[in-house]
Amino acid sequence: MLATLLHRWRWLGAWTLANLLLAWLISLRYLPHVAPKGAEQWGYLLLVFLGHIALLVWLGALPPLLLAPLLRAPWLWLVTTLWAGLLQLVLLLDTFVYAQYRFHLSGFILDLLVNAGGDVFSFSWLAWSLAIGGVLAMLGLQGALGAWLRRRPPSRPVLPVLGIGVLALFGVHGWHAWADAHYDRDITGMTRHVPLFYPATAKRFFVERGWVDPQAVRDRVELEAAEGKAHDLAYPSAPLSCSPPATPANLLLVVLDTARHDLLDPEVMPNLSRHAERPGWYRAEAHFSGGNSTKAGVFSLFYGLPVTYWDAFTAGQTPPVLMETLEAADYRFQVLSSATLVSPAFDRNVFAGLEDVSLTPVRGEPWQRDRQITEDWLAWMEASAESPDAAPFFGFLFYDAIHGYSSPPDFPRFTPYWEQINHMALGPDFDPEPYWNRYRTAARYVDAQLGRVLDDLERRGRLDDTAVVITSDHGESFNEHGHNYWGHGSNYTPEQVQVPLVMHLPGRPGGVLEGRTHHADIAPTLLETLLGCEAAAERYTLGHNLLAAAGSRDWLLSGSYMGYGILLPEYQIAVHPTGAFEAYDYRMNELEAVLPSPEVAGEVLQALSRFYR
Known part of the structure; x- marks a missing residue:
């Protein structure tokens, strides 16, 4: 049993390395937008590929690796084929969305593609033919790759590659934090072009320790x-x-x-x-x-x-x-x-x-x-x-x-007044009046x-x-x-x-x-x-x-720390950086199966990309 499980993990690991190469190849489509110049930018981009994109691939490989003890080999091959094909197709689709709109794919965009279709996006028969052909080709490639590796799993340095990826990940985040603290826009300007990449910043940390004088x-x-x-x-x-x-x-x-x-x-x-x-x-x-x-x-x-x-x-x-x-x-x-x-x-x-x-x-x-x-x-x-x-x-x-x-301390207060704020005490049954009065004071x-x-x-x-x-x-x-x-x-x-x-x-x-x-x-x-x-x-x-x-406004946009919200007259749509989105009324009751009209959706997408080249 253990030998069988190790064999499965071995070929799944090799399959992951193959998909890592494929993900790198697809991600080359971002290069025209990144437009790296000079050894510094190319070096940073290399760490992005070795660290961040590799991290996305390894995270995507976790479900098949965890399912390996539970599924018979043919079923594991089928699930992994579909799963790996889906993830690579999403990455490929993101490159097309980014090329057109200059923002990355999200659950909101995917839902519009499925439910609003031609009302928001215009697709020719040729585009549909290429899309269907691309899906079939990707699934065929993944199936053949998995079958070949299952029969003859090669001995590949999975752990060393994983170790290189971890070191590169730490390196790219540390590099970005230092570049951000020093206003190095040649580096910081590259990050927005990479999907799901939220690099570290530590300017306040560097300043507090005297490592950086911001002025x-x-x-x-x-x-x-x-x-x-x-x-x-x-x-x-x-x-x-x-x-x-x-x-x-x-x-x-x-x-x-x-x-x-x-x-x-x-x-x-x-x-x-x-x-x-x-x-x-x-x-x-x-x-x-x-x-x-x-x-x-x-x-x-x-x-x-x-x-x-x-x-x-x-x-x-x-x-x-x-x-x-x-x-x-x-x-x-x-x-x-x-x-x-x-x-x-x-x-x-x-x-x-x-x-x-x-x-x-x-x-x-x-x-x-x-x-x-x-x-x-x-x-x-x-x-x-x-x-x-x-x-x-x-x-x-x-x-x-x-x-x-x-x-x-001697300023006139609204009462009752919360003398010492303790955020751990806040909860659904907490009386807000003293807190509210401190805010009003x-x-x-x-x-x-x-x-x-x-x-x-x-x-x-x-x-x-x-x-x-x-x-x-x-x-x-x-x-x-x-x-x-x-x-x-x-x-x-x-x-x-x-x-x-x-x-x-x-x-x-x-x-x-x-x-x-x-x-x-x-x-x-x-x-x-x-x-x-x-x-x-x-x-x-x-x-x-x-x-x-x-005229009257059909929608407004409001942002958060990373995501954004679409404010319609009767409800709000919260779009998260992970791609997930939910609709709520203005009393925060979740609404099922609610989306803006295709006209509004098209206007929002245009607003999000209007000032990009």
Whole structure:
């Protein structure tokens, strides 16, 4: 019995090595998109093949290896033939999907292929013939290969090859982490082209141990994305013509981390609520972030694009059109953040190319850091007042105390109040009120800091020539629907993705922005209203000018740490990086057999690939 089992494992191991060679051969189809140049890039790509792609093949081989003691040899051969053929066909299909859309295959795409078919994808009879022929050829190849190896299993160094793969896997992740910390876009720009590849990053780890000085690295490298560097992006899709007025308005953009929409309440945020109701101020009725996490929310705010584009923009260090246009108009920049700009790496996309951007936040508790950036902003405004003829400014304030549930010990509290947060205590039966009150207390503290900023602008008379946009990156859940969701990053309910939006645009009447608005709308609104840019938002964003007439939206996109969600009027579809997807209503009840219409599905796929070459 043992001898028989060892014989089976031997030929299955040899079969796996043969499939490893086949997977490498198929993966060569990604090379035109990776476009490696020089020994360094080719060396990194070699480790990707030896480590990551080999890992995928070995993981795929686990089911047959585990079934070897349970199935008779003919059945094991049949199961392995079908299984190996299916996996290789999926890899081959992914190369075709990536060539057309520049994103990898997922369960959502597979379901559309099966159920929506020609309503979304167009296939000729020749394409169908080639596909059927390819399936039959792959199954024939796998069956013949398995039969031959079963009869005459060769002696091959399976364990040494496996060992080389493990070493290569550690090597490629370590290499990427080091390259990421040193802004080596020649390496980091390659990873997005490889399926199911989520390489390690450890910039914060390196910085904490003094192995990397992020400011020194940033000062040393050329952060301006040279023309042609982001060779896989077509962003913007065409040049944008802008004619700024002779005296452009200043712009202050404030992001309140983790502030969900219903914090905009006079009891919780009296200063922001007061301004939101004043003439000349706009308040959104139902505004949605492009993410349920900071990474996705801030990215969507500046670019007006889903976070699925993050890797391409970060690797090429391609700043958003909004920031490039402000730079071209000679704006002065003051970027103050209570949280790090290194992780997530906003220094490499949103603020790429800006000088004097501090990558290390001030120290202290979140409430102390928020107070400090407020003080720094007020001091900067005071210094700017001494130069009345200075160029217009762009200010960015990122407050973090709500995210940290942080407020001074003597600050007035909502009660009952959770004195010591213990996330292990959270559960379906946990009373959320003390936790909710701690969250609201932090929001009221941040509102007090925000009030100082707004009152200072008003006292100086700068609201007449300063646009102000106040919003959040994402919201927060407190188990509202009884499914044990706490915090953020886990779903696309209004609690996690609907956020406040309050705007002041000089010379505009203000009012309520009705209907569903989105972070993607903010950049075109500012570009067209403040900077005299042409109304061509489709060249650089998925949004539109909030002050221009627009039809109702059938769908919105919102991202997470890695996956993304499609927000339809009645339900959400969560698409995970593993390829799995589920549909839920907005109370997080799972819905069976629900998909968007073929028209919506086609529009979503086009949006996810529009700005790739």
